Amino acid sequence: MKRGLFILAKVAILLLIVLPAFGAGVFFLWNWLMPQIFGLHTVTFWQALGLVGLSWLLFRGPRIRGGGGWGRRRALRARWAAMTPEQREQFAKGLQGRCGRGAPEAQTSAGA
Numbered sequence: 001m002k003r004g005l006f007i008l009a010k011v012a013i014l015l016l017i018v019l020p021a022f023g024a025g026v027f028f029l030w031n032w033l034m035p036q037i038f039g040l041h042t043v044t045f046w047q048a049l050g051l052v053g054l055s056w057l058l059f060r061g062p063r064i065r066g067g068g069g070w071g072r073r074r075a076l077r078a079r080w081a082a083m084t085p086e087q088r089e090q091f092a093k094g095l096q097g098r099c100g101r102g103a104p105e106a107q108t109s110a111g112a
Contacts, residue, residue, distance in 0.1 A: 023049035 027048035034040040043051070083091065 019049070019052070022052045026051050 027045050031042045035042055
């Protein structure tokens with residue numbers, strides 16, 4: 001029950017505050033910049049809101065899987081907490097080559 005109310009509150013905030021704020025931001029920025037820079041026509045508030053929706057679809061898109069990054073972070077923290085110090089060190093060594101902190105040892109010795 002609590003989760004349903006929380007989701008309903010998030011949707012209400014999105015519809016009543018965030019979406020009109022983004023629409024107004026696009027409306028004012030578009031009408032201030034685009035006609036002078038590119039010679040485009042001005043837009044109405046509703047057209048600006050449509051541009052917000054279009055950009056959301058093009059650049060973010062609907063997320064099929066729920067949780068996003070927070071669910072993966074929680075799972076990683078739980079996994080990290082369950083590891084022994086030796087396992088944590090091994091895990092950190094495995095990440096070093098992936099995160100741009102230098103080439104993994106196996107690649108440097110194999111390439112020579």
